[in-house]
Structure formats: C-alpha cells, structure tokens
Amino acid sequence: MEDILSQAKKVAEQAEVFQISSKMTPIHFEANRLKQIQDKENIRTALRLIKGGKVGFAQISGSIEPSALVEMAVETCQFGMPAKFNFPNPKVYPKIDTFDSQIDAVTIDDMVELGEQIIAKIRQHTSEILCEASITRGIASVHIINSEGGEASYNKSFSNLSLEGVLIKDEDMLFVGDSHSSCHPILDFGPIAEEVIKQLEFAKRNVGISTKSMPVIFTPHGVVSSLIAPLVSAFNGKLVFDGASPLKDKLGEQVFDKSFSLWDDSTLPYQIASYPCDDEGVPSQRTPFVENGVVSHFFYDLQTAALANTQSTGNGSRHGGLPTPSPSSLVISKGDASFWDMVGDIKEGLVVELMIGAEQGNILNGDFSGNVLLGYKIENGEITGRVKDTMVAGNVYQVLKQLEAIGNDTRWVEGFLLTPSLHCSSLSVASKAG
Amino acid sequence: MQDEIANSLRGHKADYIEIRLEESKATRIIYRGNRLEEIGRTSSLGGNVRALVKGGWGFVSFNNVNKLQDKVELAVKQASIVGKEASKFSPAKSVTDVVTAETRKNPMTVQLASKKQLFDEYNDIILSTPKIQTSNIGYNDGQRKITFANSEGTYIEQTKVDISLRLAAIASENGQVQQIGLSLGSQGDFSAIEGLQEQVKQMAQRAVGLLSAPQAKGGEYTVVLDPVLAGVFAHEAFGHLSEADHVYENKRLQDIMVLGRKFGSEHLNIVDGAAVPGLRGSYKYDDEGIPATKTYLIREGILENRLHSRETAAKMGEKPTGNARAINYLFPPIVRMTNTYIEPGTLSFGDIISDIREGIYVKDWYGGTTSLEMFTFSAAEAYMIRNSKIAELLRPVVLSGNVFVTLSNIDAIGNDLQMNQGGGCGKGGQSPLPVSNGSPHIRIRRCLVGGS
Numbered sequence: 001m002e003d004i005l006s007q008a009k010k011v012a013e014q015a016e017v018f019q020i021s022s023k024m025t026p027i028h029f030e031a032n033r034l035k036q037i038q039d040k041e042n043i044r045t046a047l048r049l050i051k052g053g054k055v056g057f058a059q060i061s062g063s064i065e066p067s068a069l070v071e072m073a074v075e076t077c078q079f080g081m082p083a084k085f086n087f088p089n090p091k092v093y094p095k096i097d098t099f100d101s102q103i104d105a106v107t108i109d110d111m112v113e114l115g116e117q118i119i120a121k122i123r124q125h126t127s128e129i130l131c132e133a134s135i136t137r138g139i140a141s142v143h144i145i146n147s148e149g150g151e152a153s154y155n156k157s158f159s160n161l162s163l164e165g166v167l168i169k170d171e172d173m174l175f176v177g178d179s180h181s182s183c184h185p186i187l188d189f190g191p192i193a194e195e196v197i198k199q200l201e202f203a204k205r206n207v208g209i210s211t212k213s214m215p216v217i218f219t220p221h222g223v224v225s226s227l228i229a230p231l232v233s234a235f236n237g238k239l240v241f242d243g244a245s246p247l248k249d250k251l252g253e254q255v256f257d258k259s260f261s262l263w264d265d266s267t268l269p270y271q272i273a274s275y276p277c278d279d280e281g282v283p284s285q286r287t288p289f290v291e292n293g294v295v296s297h298f299f300y301d302l303q304t305a306a307l308a309n310t311q312s313t314g315n316g317s318r319h320g321g322l323p324t325p326s327p328s329s330l331v332i333s334k335g336d337a338s339f340w341d342m343v344g345d346i347k348e349g350l351v352v353e354l355m356i357g358a359e360q361g362n363i364l365n366g367d368f369s370g371n372v373l374l375g376y377k378i379e380n381g382e383i384t385g386r387v388k389d390t391m392v393a394g395n396v397y398q399v400l401k402q403l404e405a406i407g408n409d410t411r412w413v414e415g416f417l418l419t420p421s422l423h424c425s426s427l428s429v430a431s432k433a434g
Numbered sequence: 435m436q437d438e439i440a441n442s443l444r445g446h447k448a449d450y451i452e453i454r455l456e457e458s459k460a461t462r463i464i465y466r467g468n469r470l471e472e473i474g475r476t477s478s479l480g481g482n483v484r485a486l487v488k489g490g491w492g493f494v495s496f497n498n499v500n501k502l503q504d505k506v507e508l509a510v511k512q513a514s515i516v517g518k519e520a521s522k523f524s525p526a527k528s529v530t531d532v533v534t535a536e537t538r539k540n541p542m543t544v545q546l547a548s549k550k551q552l553f554d555e556y557n558d559i560i561l562s563t564p565k566i567q568t569s570n571i572g573y574n575d576g577q578r579k580i581t582f583a584n585s586e587g588t589y590i591e592q593t594k595v596d597i598s599l600r601l602a603a604i605a606s607e608n609g610q611v612q613q614i615g616l617s618l619g620s621q622g623d624f625s626a627i628e629g630l631q632e633q634v635k636q637m638a639q640r641a642v643g644l645l646s647a648p649q650a651k652g653g654e655y656t657v658v659l660d661p662v663l664a665g666v667f668a669h670e671a672f673g674h675l676s677e678a679d680h681v682y683e684n685k686r687l688q689d690i691m692v693l694g695r696k697f698g699s700e701h702l703n704i705v706d707g708a709a710v711p712g713l714r715g716s717y718k719y720d721d722e723g724i725p726a727t728k729t730y731l732i733r734e735g736i737l738e739n740r741l742h743s744r745e746t747a748a749k750m751g752e753k754p755t756g757n758a759r760a761i762n763y764l765f766p767p768i769v770r771m772t773n774t775y776i777e778p779g780t781l782s783f784g785d786i787i788s789d790i791r792e793g794i795y796v797k798d799w800y801g802g803t804t805s806l807e808m809f810t811f812s813a814a815e816a817y818m819i820r821n822s823k824i825a826e827l828l829r830p831v832v833l834s835g836n837v838f839v840t841l842s843n844i845d846a847i848g849n850d851l852q853m854n855q856g857g858g859c860g861k862g863g864q865s866p867l868p869v870s871n872g873s874p875h876i877r878i879r880r881c882l883v884g885g886s
C-alpha cells in the first residue's frame with residue numbers, strides 16, 4: 001500500500017489508498033439439509049487521486065501492480081469531478097468494538113449443528129415446511145492511508161444466521177423467515193426460531209380482507225421492507241444537495257409525528273454496520289436525522305459535505321466504486337405500546353410483516369406500494385389469519401406524520417435497522433379477495 | 435496455465451470438480467445532475483473451485499490464483515463433510531473451445547473522452563427541459579475472460595463484453611418529485627446506446643408530465659402491458675418459477691409445476707434461451723460448460739420445460755438447458771434466466787384495446803420482484819383506457835398478482851415483439867446479471883393495481 005501511495009504522490013496533488021480484505025465461511029442448508037460449504041477470500045485495493053483539482057479512481061481485485069493501478073486512476077482524473085475536499089489529516093478515532101476473537105473458535109461443525117438445530121426446531125412445529133438456512137462467520141480488515149498523513153485501520157468479525165421457510169398447500173405458498181447478524185459469534189438459534197414459529201402461528205389460516213382504507217401495523221420486518229428505502233433516500237445529503245429530496249428545505253421543521261425519532265449510529269458496539277471510521281477515514285459518530293418529529297440532519301461523505309458547505313457525518317461508504325453517502329445502523333426510537341395493545345385497539349386492520357416491491361414506487365416522493373407477502377388480518381382486536389393477494393399503498397411522510405402508536409417491541413432487522421412496530425391509523429389496502 | 439489447471443484437477447476423491455478463473459476490466463461513469471460524479475476503472479483477477487462429493491458441494495473462491503491444487507483440496511474436503519448420498523449430476527460431453535467476444539463497436543476501444551461526450555449530451559438534454567430538477571446517469575461496461583475447466587476434461591475460454599446504461603430524469607414542482615428512467619444495454623455494441631437524443635428528450639418531458647398526473651385508484655382492472663413491461667412480467671411472474679432450483683427439492687412445488695399442465699391460453703408461448711443470438715443474455719456455454727439452448731417454457735399454454743443446471747436436471751430426470759450462471763468468480767453458478775420472452779401473436783395494439791371500457795395501459799419498466807407465487811412489478815408510466823381509447827396520464831403504478839391466476843387471465847397477445855436489453859436480474863445475492871426480456875403488447879384481465 002505504501003508503495004502505491006508513494007508512486008501516486010509523485011503524479012498527483014493528493015492520494016488515498018483503501019484496502020479491504022475478507023475471509024468468510026458461509027454454509028448453506030437447502031430443503032432442510034446441508035447442501036454446501038463455502039470458503040471465500042477476497043482482497044480489493046482502491047486508489048483515489050486528486051490531480052489537477054479533479055478526482056480520479058481505480059480499483060483492483062486480486063494481486064496489484066502498483067504502477068498499473070496508478071496509471072488507471074490517472075487516466076480517469078482528467079474527466080473526474082472537481083475535488084472540493086482534502087483527504088483527512090491524522091485523526092483520533094473512537095474505540096468501537098467490532099471484533100470478537102471468539103469468532104475464530106467457531107468450527108464448521110458448530111455451524112452445521114446450529115443449522116440442524118434450528119431446522120429441527122421449526123419442523124417440530126410444522127413438519128412439512130421446507131427450510132433454507134445460511135450460517136456465516138467471517139472477518140474483514142480495512143486499512144486506509146492518504147497523502148495528508150491520515151491513517152486508519154480496523155478489524156471486524158461478523159456472524160449471521162438466516163432462515164427462510166416455505167410451506168406449500170395446493171397452490172398456496174407461505175413464506176416465513178428471519179435473520180440475525182452480529183460481530184459476536186451467533187450460537188443461539190432461539191430468537192429466530194421463535195420469530196418464525198410466531199409467523200407460522202399467525203398465518204395458520206387464510207382470511208379475506210376488504211379493499212378500503214384501514215389501520216395498519218408495520219412490524220419491524222414490515223418497517224424495513226416498506227418505509228425505510230424512501231427515508232434513506234430523503235436523508236441522503238447527495239439527494240438533498242441535488243434538490244431531489246422532499247426534505248431539502250425542511251431542516252428544523254416538524255415533518256414527522258412528535259413521538260418519532262430516527263438516527264444513524266456507527267458507534268454501536270458489535271453491530272455489523274459499526275466502524276471506528278468510514279471508508280474515507282472520517283471518525284464514526286451518531287447523527288440524529290429526526291428528533292421528536294423535527295428534521296435535524298442529513299448524512300454526508302466528504303465530497304458531498306464540501307459541496308453542501310457542511311461536515312461529513314462519517315457516512316462515506318464504498319460499494320465497488322468511490323465513497324458515497326450511506327447509512328450505517330439506523331435506529332427508530334422505541335415507544336411504549338406493546339404489540340398486542342396496538343392490535344387490541346383495532347376493529348378491522350392489517351399487520352404488515354413483509355412487503356415485496358415497495359421500493360419500486362416513486363421513493364423520491366416517499367411513495368410506497370407493494371404486495372403484502374406476509375400479513376395478518378386484525379378483527380375486533382385479534383389476529384385472525386393471513387391475508388393474500390393484497391397490496392398496500394401509501395406515502396411515508398403521510399404515514400409518519402401522525403402515528404397512532406409506536407411499539408416497545410424494538411429489534412434489529414436486516415442487520416442495520418433497530419426499530420419497533422409502527423401503528424398508522426389509515427392506509428389504502430387493495431385486495432383481490434375483497 | 436491450461437496444464438496447471440489440468441494437473442490440479444487430477445487425483446481427488448470427488449465425483450466432479452470444476453475450476454473457473456476470471457480476468458476482467460470495467461469502466462463506470464455516474465452523473466448526478468450537472469456533476470460527473472464518478473468516473474473509474476476497475477480490474478480484477480480471481481477464481482473459484484467447486485467440488486461435488488456424494489451430493490454435497492464445496493466451494494472456494496480466491497484472488498490469489500497460485501496453488502490451485504490447495505484450493506481444490508479444500509473444496510473437496512468441504513464437499514466431503516456435506517456429502518451423504520450418491521451424487522446426481524447430468525452427464526455432459528467434454529468440450530474444448532475458445533469463444534471470443536463478437537463486438538460491433540467494443541466499448542473497450544471507445545475513448546473515455548468519447549463516452550463522456552455522449553453522456554454529457556444526454557445529460558444536457560435532460561437538464562435543459564423545463565421543470566426538470568435533476569438527472570441520474572449510470573453507465574457500466576465490462577469485459578471478462580473466463581477460463582473454465584472440469585474434471586471431465588472440458589476446457590473452455592470465453593470472453594464476454596457487456597454494456598449497460600440507465601438514465602433518469604427527475605422533475606419537481608411544489609414539493610412533488612416524479613421521475614422516469616430509461617434502461618438500455620447491449621452485449622458488446624457501444625453503438626446500441628448512441629443516437630438516443632430524441633428518446634432522452636421524450637423521457638424528460640414525460641417525467642414533467644407526471645407532476646400533474648393523478649394517482650390510479652387501487653383495485654382490479656383490465657390492464658394492457660407494453661412490450662417492455664410485459665417482458666418484465668414474463669421474467670418475474672413466470673421465468674423465476676421455471677428455474678428448477680426452486681422446484682427440484684420441493685415435492686409440492688413439483689406437483690404444481692408438473693410438465694404438461696395448462697397455464698394459459700393456446701396463444702401463450704414463453705421462451706428462454708441463451709442460444710437466441712446477439713442479446714445481453716446470450717452465450718455459447720453456460721458456467722458449467724453446457725451449450726446454450728432455446729427452451730420453450732410454455733408452448734401453446736402448456737408447461738413444456740424448465741430451466742436447469744446439471745444437478746437440477748439430473749435430480750428431476752430432465753435434460754440440462756445450459757442455464758447455470760454465476761455473476762462472477764465470487765459465487766457458484768445457480769439456475770438463471772438468459773433471454774426470456776413471450777412470442778408474438780396476431781393482434782394489433784388497436785385490436786387489444788378495442789373492447790376495453792375502463793382499463794389501464796401500463797408502459798415501461800421501473801422494477802419487479804417475485805416470491806414465486808406472488809409477483810409485483812412497477813410501470814414507469816400509466817394511462818387510463820376509456821372506451822377503447824388511451825386517456826389521461828397516471829402516476830406510476832405497481833401491479834401485483836398471483837402467477838397461476840394471472841397467466842390464465844392473459845387473453846390477448848399482440849404482434850409486435852420487442853426485446854428490452856436494459857436492467858439486470860438478481861437472485862441469491864448475485865446481481866445484476868445481464869439478461870434481456872421481451873414481449874409484444876399483452877392484455878391481462880382482473881389484474882390488481884396498487885393505488886390510493
């Protein structure tokens with residue numbers, strides 16, 4: 001890496017080398033049985049240059065010839081965007097726990113046993129279900145150096161257990177599932193099995209639902225599959241700067257329900273989205289997006305922050321190319337209503353557990369509209385069964401402007417969102433059965 | 435290298451082993467509004483080994499392509515932990531071949547400056563349209579040379595070139611934001627994305643038009659799909675269900691997807707095939723070295739075939755179709771679509787809308803996904819149909835349904851097949867895989883539309 005940096009410094013005003021190497025072992029169960037064991041090693045080295053005031057970028061996976069990497073990056077500089085930022089000077093980084101050495105103690109046999117146990121547990125409840133499960137353990141190392149003397153490096157361990165079950169009766173398919181990720185080794189399948197069994201219980205029979213507006217409860221899985229994509233794009237500093245975010249002029253304004261708060265936090269210990277510094281070497285932090293309904297902050301990387309005349313929030317993240325603003329862990333404030341209190345308050349309504357296709361709507365405008373892949377009907381304060389052939393459409397700003405209740409059942413979903421269930425008083429539900 | 439690969443495949447206790455080495459280079463250009471935000475080049479060298487022992491698989495991926503022998507050993511060892519029964523794997527003829535990329539205007543030979551000039555021009559067209567707030571342009575090209583060898587003596591080198599371009603115009607007024615996108619692609623012909631000035635201009639104008647359009651009322655409608663969206667429908671609603679890896683271990687799904695079952699009217703034919711030449715999903719051999727085919731999934735309304743890898747074909751007692759694909763060396767091949775389309779019928783567009791009193795005409799693709807039984811896909815543009823005529827513009831709509839019901843509700847098929855080369859397919863974490871899909875205009879009765 002030092003070699004790349006020193007060669008790059010000779011041809012450019014500033015330079016930065018980013019390297020990530022990872023080693024992971026995923027194992028996969030298919031149709032209730034162990035199917036495949038994988039071993040994946042990967043190394044990626046990226047060079048970012050500022051030359052003639054413009055940003056150039058090149059990346060190589062695998063073994064590197066430093067001069068080739070420098071040459072590729074230089075070629076792109078002449079067309080690159082004008083650099084509005086400097087690479088970070090030496091910084092003091094917060095100590096964030098992202099590595100648990102116990103990960104090395106997890107054997108393939110342990111992982112196989114965990115998979116067998118969870119599948120057995122689910123089949124004990126519903127013998128005819130077909131489960132796919134994945135168990136992964138891995139470690140990654142990140143190292144960043146730049147021409148301004150900045151340097152950062154950290155290790156991360158990660159572990160994931162996910163399960164998806166399908167139950168087919170005639171032409172009726174029921175999909176259930178859950179997953180959990182952590183920097184600690186995951187050794188307990190209990191919470192995931194419990195969640196999946198809960199879904200199977202609620203979906204035991206199919207019931208019809210009317211086509212009309214009605215109260216809807218989004219479970220944590222429902223929140224992540226319906227409401228999060230429009231919010232993430234609206235708080236992205238880049239979209240705000242472009243004027244494409246509906247929140248662009250709303251800083252300091254009450255846009256959401258007073259009881260709704262949302263923040264980004266890359267400092268949470270042992271969360272897989274945590275880090276001491278982002279992919280540009282900016283220290284991690286907690287950034288409030290919504291405080292008691294008021295829009296308080298957007299998220300930025302270095303370049304976007306400079307364009308917008310503000311500071312990076314430590315959200316520069318690489319997805320195969322240049323860093324771009326991306327959330328780390330998102331947290332929605334916890335409420336005080338139990339899930340069953342919320343259900344109990346509804347005469348006729350819908351629980352959205354999983355929605356597909358919600359992100360295909362006009363998310364810039366906050367619209368979402370999708371098929372309820374897994375959802376339950378509420379009648380007279382009780383869950384009476386699963387609804388099918390049902391679509392829910394709405395606008396995230398309307399939904400979150402006035403929430404009927406916020407749950408106290410907060411949990412992590414998809415490894416990056418900590419959220420309770422959200423109860424909104426009225427949403428458009430369209431159903432074939434109705 | 436060929437000898438080293440052959441040597442490392444020898445002398446292991448496995449039913450089957452394959453090695454894949456991949457060398458690639460790519461260019462990516464991204465615009466947001468008037469900023470060229472990213473221009474970058476990447477290159478990659480890596481590979482993988484996959485081994486089958488007693489029905490269990492081991493898979494090892496790496497960047498360091500030295501010591502192949504060790505990687506083969508590790509994969510075999512892993513597979514041995516998994517394997518507990520007899521392997522089932524379709525026999526295949528061994529092949530030795532070198533396939534070069536057939537390119538009319540290879541993007542690798544087009545200067546960065548020329549690429550930038552073209553996208554600058556498109557971007558200016560979008561941004562100079564009144565009420566347009568901003569634009570997005572994302573361009574990717576890549577060339578990959580894949581060397582594939584297996585323990586049965588097959589050795590294939592294939593070079594592939596792929597291009598994709600996505601343009602979006604974002605209009606804004608009074609706090610409302612609307613957008614329309616255009617997705618294009620080609621297998622190795624840069625000229626396929628040149629000369630689109632008029633299309634880009636219309637796209638920007640349509641995005642502005644959406645600002646004042648009402649939202650559809652949710653419910654069931656007769657819908658007419660344009661070729662782009664009908665192609666997405668064929669891919670999402672039926673194509674994924676035809677992938678045998680969903681079916682081969684699932685007895686109940688096998689009962690549903692039994693060959694010979696009637697799925698639609700006798701006018702309905704759905705095809706998938708990498709052997710259909712010149713499209714983004716076209717190739718000579720799949721990632722298990724099986725020659726590409728053209729497969730009728732539905733012929734005259736009847737389920738005739740499904741898409742297979744060597745393993746799924748053997749387990750179901752059917753023939754491999756050359757549909758095992760891996761997006762790159764980091765993943766094992768899985769069953770994927772290639773070029774998927776509904777074959778044209780005889781009706782004109784006028785015929786199709788002639789007896790619709792109230793319906794919705796949906797055009798162009800925005801996205802789509804499926805859970806096998808339920809599918810959902812979104813149209814970028816929609817119009818009411820009233821009394822056999824195209825009426826007012828609507829906000830984009832999401833269509834959703836149950837595949838088994840919806841296929842049998844297709845009651846009219848147009849004569850105007852068009853293939854859409856934009857976008858890409860995601861499955862099992864492998865995305866976006868180059869595919870194409872297409873259709874003529876089709877009409878679906880009683881389709882569920884999300885709305886207010």
